[in-house]
Every structure is written in C-alpha cells, then in structure tokens.
Amino acid sequence: MTLNVKTPHSSETLENERTKATFSIEEMDRFINGDEFVALREKLLAIMRSEPDIFDQKSNYFMARTEKMEKALKQEKRAIELFREGRLKFEEIPMLFNMLDWHSPYHFARGIPGAIEVQGTKEQAEVFAKPVRNLRALGCYAQTEMGHGSNVQGIETTATFIEETDEFEINSPTLTSTKWWIGSLGVVANFAFVMAQLIIKGKRLGAFPIIVPIRSTEDHQPLPGITVGDIGPKMGFPTMDNGFLRFDKVRVPRFNLLQRFINVSRNGTVTVPSDVNPKIVYSALVSARAHLINDMGIQLAKGVTVATRYTAIRRQFGEPGKFESPVLDYDIVQYRLIPLIAKAYATIGMNHEFDRKYKLTMEDVKRDDFTTLQEMHAITCSLKKWTSDTTVYGIDTCRHLCGGHGYSIFSGLNEFFSSTYQNIIWEGDNFVLAKQTASYLVKSAFAISRKEKADSNDSINIVRKFMNIDPRIALEKLYSWSEMSAEQIANNESVLLDMLGIRLWHLVHKLVVKVYRDGQKWDESSVASQGIATAHSEYIVCLYFGRHINQLPQNSNLRPILLQLLRVTAISGLLRNTGDLFMLPKKAKITENLITGLETEYMKAIKSVRGQAVPLVDALRIPDEKLNSSLGKYDGNVYEDYMKRALDEPLNRKGSGEEIRKRFYKNYIERTLKDGLDQKSSKL
C-alpha cells in the first residue's frame, strides 16, 4: 500500500533531515553520553537483541499488570544467570532494565546493601548486606507509612526493647502506621530494613533502622505476625511491587538493630559511638537524589526523540503547489520542541560536571570532611526538582507536539510520562526540597551581608559577587550586559550566565530582607523558595553544561551547536518569568526593549537549531527498543508500525478479537438495536 500519494515517504523525509548534520553523530554520542556509558549501552543492547524471547518489549502495551510483572521477573531471572556467569556485574543489572525502559521488581532490593553498610556495623553488613550483593536474599527499605512520608520522625511503627529475651518487638499500633509504598516488598522481599520508633525502658529515642525477616526462606510465606501485600495499581511503574507491611508484635534479636549510630547493650544501655558523624546518613539522601538526577536527562531524551522524529515526518498545511510542510517547520512547534532538545542536552551534559563534583564530595565524606556536603545537598535538592519537573513536563509537551497520536499508547509517550512522574514526589517532594536549597542560600547570603564566615563555592560565589560590592568595581563589569544589545547578549553565553546569576542573587536577596529585616517566619517562605530553587538550578545547569562544553577542543565540530543549545537553555530560563528581570536593580538596565529584543533573539536561536533537530536526537542514541514507539522509529516507518500494532489489539486480534466482538454484539449491541422491534413486529 502506498503511504501517501502526494509526499515523500516518511522514511525518506528522515533521511533528508539527516543529511543536514553539521557534526559527527558518533563523536557527539561519545561526548554527550560519555565513553563508559556508550560501551555499556552497546554491551547490553547486544544481550537484548540476542535473546528477543526474553527481552523484546513490543507486546507490553497489551499486558495487564500481573503479566508485566511476570515478564520483568523472567528478565530478572535471566539477568541473574548472566551475573552468575560473570557476563553482567551487579551494578549493570539496573542499566539493563533502564534499556528495557521499565524496572525489575528487584530494583529496590538492590539498594539495600548500601543502606545497611552505611547504617550497620561491619559484622551486620557481612550478615545482612552480603547475601543481597550475591542475590541470595532480597530486602526492601520500609520507611514510609500510610500516614507519614516527608516527616520521618512522625512514623508510628515501634521497636521496643524486651530485656528479658534480649529482643526487639516490632509493632504496627495503628492503621496509618502500616508501611506503604515500599518497593520490592509486595511480592519479592524476604526481609525488610524497617524504620521504627525505638523504645527502650519506656523512653522513645526516635526513628532507627532494624532488620526484620518477613517471608520464610523455605516457601516465601509471610512469617508469623507479618501481614504483607501489594498496594495495588498506580499511575505508572506497573512492574514494581510497591507493598504494605504490618507487624503484630514481631520479635527479632537485638543484633538486628543497625548499630553504627547507636548502641544498645544487653541491659538496654544506649550509647552513641563517638567515631562517626551522623552527617553520613545525610549523604545517603544526597546519593539517592544524585542517581535520580543522573537518569532524568535520558528520560527527557526519549520524549524529544519521539517528538522530533514525528514532527519532522508529520505534514500538515503548507504553501500551494508544494508538499505539505512538516509541522516541525512551524514556529509554535519549534518554540515548544527545540528548548526541550536543548534541555535534554543540558541535563545530560551538565551531569558530567555534576557527577564529578558529587564523587569528590563523597570522597570527602569518607574522610570525615563535610565541607562540601552542604552545597552538594543544596544542589541535589534544586537539581532533583528542576530535572524532574523539566523532564516530566517536557515529555508532556512532546505528547502535545505529536497531536492526537501522542495520546495513543503506541506513541510511547504515555508510558514515559507515567513512569517518570513519581520522580517529582519521591526522594523528597519537589516543593519541600526547594526550601532546603533556599534555606542554604538565604542563610549564606545573610552571613555574607554581615561579613560573617560563609561557604565559597559555585552557588554562593555568585550571590557574594553582588553583595558588599567593592565601589571600585565598575558597574559594567558587574552588569556585564549593561552596554550590550539584545543580540549581543543572546550570543554570549558568559553574559547570559551573569544574568541568570544576578536574577538568582536578587531573588535570594528579597527573601533575606523579608526574613531577617521584616521578621517573616521561615514557614512562610515556601512560595518564594520555589522560584529561588528553580533560578538556582537554571544557573547551575548552564554553568556546569558550559564547563563540559569547554572540555572540547576549540575547533571541534560539536562546539557551535552545543553552545547554541546552551544559549537556548539559558534564555529559556531568563524568559520564564520576565517579571523577575524587570524587578532587578535599576543599574541592571532591564527595559521593555531589552526584553522584547531577547524574545526575538530567543526565537532566532531556536530557529537556528531547527536544521540540526533530527541529527541531535539521533546522537542521543536512544535505541528503538527503549523507545518502543511507533512515532519515534529510527527508520521513519511510523505509520506502517502504527497500523501493525493496532492490528495486534485484543479486540482485533485473530481468534480473541472475533470471540470478543461476537459476544459484545450478541449480548449488548444487537439487543439495544433490535429489542422491542421483534415484539412489535410479532404483534403485527
């Protein structure tokens, strides 16, 4: 069947787009994704492609949740075989599932050894963590309860020391104390890392972790006193067995209380070891968020890959006598799509610098040096918020961009959205995290204003730059754009970074005044904190992305387009709410003309990227297997694939389809159309 009589075939359209590339796809892939990532990706793809019976994901869209979970378990079983054969490392298994674009029910179990090693003694790590590293036991992290999430100290589960038997008694006193949302719990785990209120000799000591066996290692049945199950279907994340867990006075040995930060002796004497700093626990939160940030760019890359390829293919309207125009040629499509391509690159790109700094901090922490941990905490809070917001709503915009077909499951975009969405909520709700970043910046800025000691780092130095200004510094140095045209500003990434920086400083400054001068309660700073955290991220993302680009040789063919993506990202951040710019100090010379000019330059910058859109998403190298999308197919055969998938719908499928349609007709449709008519005609 001809695809379309009047226009080139959709695969030919993509091929034409690809001829426009001004850079090497291979080089870009290695530069943006990193050599290590590229090598692992290719290794995993080879495994997936060699065993399609286990790893092909095409039929998933028709599966009920139980079937999906079973398929993921089957894949996990195979992954563990490969692990035992030495072909996959423990740390590589999550990346395999990332390529399959869903999670194994074992996913959270794999995070438990790390948590035990941080919170437990060496002996405890040997007993509880090692079997999980060998995948001979499966744990789950049971902290959140039905009634408590953000407020960990409010959890209700108790662990009471029973001196007589040298045990702890774990109990769920209320309905809301039921552990809830716990990943890898509903079906999989045989023990739980339980956060519980420690009660010793009638005294509540706060929430501490304790290891509790929950299912028999013989037959996987719940142990006495344990009630456990799955919490039911969610918006996304179907293969994860998020579970609930209740304890009816369950006893475990005293040894099971993780004792790195607290010791309970045989007679119930509580001591706190002097050789460990509790900030180490804090670093676990930082790690969890760093991993999340790491993944977000890849997730957004999926969305922009589908939307770019499909809007390049999709033709609608156009000039008379010509082929209809690809919708990617329209302003309103470019305006929404190109900044997202830029932000996918910025997120993945900045991540190299972020990860480098994160690893340095983790090394510092291991040496008991906590100097850099505070900024890393502030950065992970705001970047976790920004990357998840940008990715989730970026994917959503990609769905709009695909028009009606974006609403079809076969676009892939609905799965991307639903299974990325939880990143806004978990590992610290984004709206709560914003306050953490703002608090760090506001306190530091106040200290600087009082000439007190304050950190010196990327986040604080930009704030410091605009405070206690040395009168000998010329304003044009401070406000580097004050003598420039909009065009000059828009083409100068260093000046754009200055603008992002001063906007951040000004928002921080306004909150400092409210809190320290006007006496506003910190609790009332939540709304202002959102804007500060976002402005902080926009600054840091551009700063780090720029540093990564600067690794390139000056003559690299990757440089011009990457700098353009950096500029688009920066201007997008500046124009997000232009009111923030108008409120800058007079010396910043923000005028209506300048803003209107920047808006014009923004559109020009966007348009300049149009020709590179398809090569850019190609270079992100998200394989078709991970996209699982008719609209995003690399070869451009989107409509053929779309039709093929539709024919596989259970209502159409040979066999099942005929049976269902016959039943629907006989039982409902025929009766609604004909009932009463027979009676009537029989009366005639």
Place this chain on the structure above:
Amino acid sequence: MTLNVKTPHSSETLENERTKATFSIEEMDRFINGDEFVALREKLLAIMRSEPDIFDQKSNYFMARTEKMEKALKQEKRAIELFREGRLKFEEIPMLFNMLDWHSPYHFARGIPGAIEVQGTKEQAEVFAKPVRNLRALGCYAQTEMGHGSNVQGIETTATFIEETDEFEINSPTLTSTKWWIGSLGVVANFAFVMAQLIIKGKRLGAFPIIVPIRSTEDHQPLPGITVGDIGPKMGFPTMDNGFLRFDKVRVPRFNLLQRFINVSRNGTVTVPSDVNPKIVYSALVSARAHLINDMGIQLAKGVTVATRYTAIRRQFGEPGKFESPVLDYDIVQYRLIPLIAKAYATIGMNHEFDRKYKLTMEDVKRDDFTTLQEMHAITCSLKKWTSDTTVYGIDTCRHLCGGHGYSIFSGLNEFFSSTYQNIIWEGDNFVLAKQTASYLVKSAFAISRKEKADSNDSINIVRKFMNIDPRIALEKLYSWSEMSAEQIANNESVLLDMLGIRLWHLVHKLVVKVYRDGQKWDESSVASQGIATAHSEYIVCLYFGRHINQLPQNSNLRPILLQLLRVTAISGLLRNTGDLFMLPKKAKITENLITGLETEYMKAIKSVRGQAVPLVDALRIPDEKLNSSLGKYDGNVYEDYMKRALDEPLNRKGSGEEIRKRFYKNYIERTLKDGLDQKSSKL
C-alpha cells in the same frame, strides 16, 4: 484497628472543617450548578444507586480494557431500556455516563443525528438521523485520518461519482488515508458519516460528507470492501472504541451524499443551493467546543474535591505538643490548591452566562443572522483552550497535592487526568485555536485604529476602550487603579477586571503593530497568539463569573465567598506572568512595589478562603460514585477505604493472589535465590 493514636480520626477532622461554613451548602449547590442540573443529577444518582449490579464502578480499577468496555456496554443496554420505558430521555443518557465518570462506546454515535441534520436535507435526516435518535442504528463521525487532523482539506479518502450506476465510490488510496481515531467505530457503529474528497467528472471539489454503511445490520460483520477495527489502547478513555476504517472501492447510492450545501444531479451536475449560508457548518464547531467548555468545570471540581478533602485530613509536621497540622494549613499547599477551587467555581459559574450567550447565538444563526457568531467563535476557541488547560493541569496539581498517594490509582486523580487530557488536543488543538481568537481580536483592533467598522461586544469593547482615546477622559477613569494601593485593587473586582482588560488590550496592540506596521507574517504570530488567547479567557471568565454572581441578592450569604473566589481567579491571572504587566504603558503606573503588593494581597486572599475550602468543595456536590476515590471520600474514612481497595488487588485477592504469588516464587524468585546453591551443596 485504631486509625492513628495521636490525632482525631480523619472523619472527625472533616466534620470539624464542615462546621466552619459561612454559607448554605444547599443554596450554593443550586446557585453554582443550576436547578436543572441539580434535579437531573439527583434523578440519575437514584437510578445508579438502585441498580448497583450494573452501575457500581468500584471494581473498575482492576479491569483490563476489554472488561471495562463490556461493562460500559452493559450500562448502555440498561440505559436504553430505561429510555424505551420513558424513564430517561435521549439527551439524558450522556449525563448518566458523566455521573459514572466514563463514556459509553455509543457516545459519539449519539452526536451523529445532529451532524446529519445540519448537513443533510430533510429527507436525508429522516432516513439517516431518525433511526439513531431511536437508537436503532449507530453511526460514527469519520473525518480524521492517520495523516490528517487539523487540515481537513488535506484528507485523502475519495468519493468519486460513477455516473453509469448513479453511485459514489468510496476509496482509501493510501495508508495515511485510513480513517483513524473515529469514536464509536472500533466495535459499535454500523454506518459512518465519512468526510471524503468529492471527485466528479475528474474534478476535485473539496471535502464533503457522505453516509456509508460499514457493518451488516444482520450480523454486524464488516460489509464487502470495508476494513474496520479498534486503534488500540490510549492514555485514557478506555471504554471508547476509537477505530480505524478503510474503503476498498465501496459503492453507495448518490442519495448518500449529504446535500444541504451541495447538490449533485443524476448526470453529475454540481450546484450549490442559494438558500443556505455555509457559516452554519461553522456553528457546528462552535457547538462542539461549547459542550466541552460546559464539562470542564465539573472535571476540575472532581480534582479539587479529592485534593481539598485529603489535604484537610493529611497531617504532617506541626508545632510541638499539638496534633500534627493538616497539610492544608501550609502556605505552599494553599497557594496551589485555593486558586484551583476558585477556578473550578469560576468555570462552572461563568458557564451560566456563557451558555446563555451561546444559546442566543444559536438562535440568531437559525434566523440566518450571523452577527454574533464571530465573537462566539473567538470565545469558544479561547475558552476551550483555557478551560481544558486549567482543568487538566489543575487535576495534575491536585495529584501533586496528595503526595505519594496521588500516584495510586485509588486516588482517582490519574483517571481524571488521563481521561480529560484529550480535551487539549481534539475539537481543535489548543495551540491552533489560540490563533483563531488572536486573529479576531487583532483584525478588530486594527479596524478600530483605522476608524473602520468593527464589532461591538464584550471582547472588542475592552480593546476599543483603550484605543482612539478621547483626550477628555481623565486617565484615572481609564487606569482605574492608578491612585490605589495594592490592597484596594485586590479587593475591588471591578478594578481587577479593568487590569485584565488593559493587559489583553496591550498584548493585542503589540501584535497589531508587529503585523500591520512591521509586516510580520501572520504565520509568525503563533507564539504571541497563545498569550493573547489566555489573557482573553482570563478576562472573559472573570467578566462572566462576575455577572453570574450579580444575579444574587445583595444580602445573600453566598456573595462574600463567591466574590473572594472571583478576586483570587482574577489576581491569579494577572500574576501569571508579571512581565506582561511591567510592559504596560507608563500611565498604568506598574511598579515593583505594586506587583510585590499584589503578590502579598494574593496570598492574603488565598488564606481568607482556607476556612471555607471543605464546605466549598462539598457544595460542588460531586458524589462519591463519580469520584471513585479513597482520598476524596465524603465521610473522610480515607485510609480504611484505601486499605480495603489494596486488599482487592489481584496479587492479594484470595484465590487468584495465592496462585499468582506461588507461581512467581516457584518460577522466578526461588530459582534466582537458590539456583546454583543446590548444585554447590550437592558437590560438597
């Protein structure tokens, strides 16, 4: 089991909130929803409650798509029985499904008679439309194709006149010409209202509608030459059988071409009847959008009902020695939730005025008077965009507000979101519609500036007010806020409306200058059009909502809270992008102080509504049956309901659950944990 040892029971919490009401819930329900709606709602609820076997929706969350469709068909069959018994009117059946909160696969079939009556002759209406009104035949509206949506003139399906046999031959020449997305087609319809390129004597005449039988009235099998099926799963809308349809040279009599706007004689002579105005077809688009706008407020009401009740119940953190605070007491929760309650009220409230004007326009059109149709078209375009954007992303915010539990299917919010989302895309993509509204406003403003004739109505008069200003009018009359404090402005709904109006005028003015003075192509106005359409909606919504409130007697106890909701809606619109305000003419006296002041007043206004939040959502009267949400239960027993639903998950359910879990353990979990170990131990 105790719910929570330390705090009042969640149902008690809601009861306490309800004692705070400053108005009568009954009166508010009748005023905001309207007496007619309230009466129908109660009638339908009584039917649903008396037949729970058919109408109870609780178990839907565990159903596969085919099961859901079967259940909806069963409900439709019962509805038609009630229709034949005279207990339900044809027009009331969609409202029954609205209360069930999903659609019948017959939904779009019910819209076909209207389309035929507009486009066909009286005789054709008798033959094709009447059987559908009696639910003895089922049609579908087959316009959209795989390759063409917005551009109707680009559709590829052909209807070629065959003079020899006095027939039309319907054909799908390409893959992309396949009719796609057609509601009520995949399983249900036995004929199609097909938009096809009319070809007569080798000449293409454009797209016209033609009636084509597609399934046998005997056994519902596809007729010769017809390929038909379901397009597969979507993001939401699971009970709708959106289908595809292909024609392989299918012949139909000449009579089947709907001939109100075109006549084709026996020998293929084409004539256009002189007594009809083609703008009538245009009015069909207006009607479809008006119905959509009508529904959006109710959809948003579902979201805010769940989020308000649950954030009133959910406690987290708080002052020492007190109960933990309901999260609804926190600024950042109020800031996101209260404006949405206000907008739900504004949308439902303004709808009374909107509907009144819409009906007047439809009466005008019937009398061949098209004067008011243009503004109605502009209004339905921008309101369709604003109400669907506000509702879909409002529901999304409600999901955030419920924290982790918002991500559970049992919150209801995921279904609300997924099955409302399509309203952004269909009946005209929101981004395309914005241009329609902007075009009307820009053209009218230009005409006014040239002292040419222009419409006089709500949309244009506010633009006119600021153009060709009579120098004798004092500025303080024009810029009514110029001598006022932020507090005075924020408490004066008439001044707020003026500000919304001048902002609209200024955005329109800027585009007029670009297009008419600077020669910018209209195609490049898409981005600016988005802001204009939104500003236009914000103005119209507040204007109409205000008019509805003014129907109330001055001493009504509903007035104060409704005016406060109007003010919150208006300020929310003004502060959406404060840069637009800063760019107003100097005479408007927009200063940083004023904006900061308005931000403070906005938060004060939001806080003043906090106490009424639960009574306000109660008065919207969305029944528990429609919410189908653990978190939004009227009686407040949210955690009990949540646990009960989780236990019904297939993985937990008695019988099925044990079987599945045993299989998972034996086939996967046990083998991953123990494989190799046995071998090893046998070697020892």
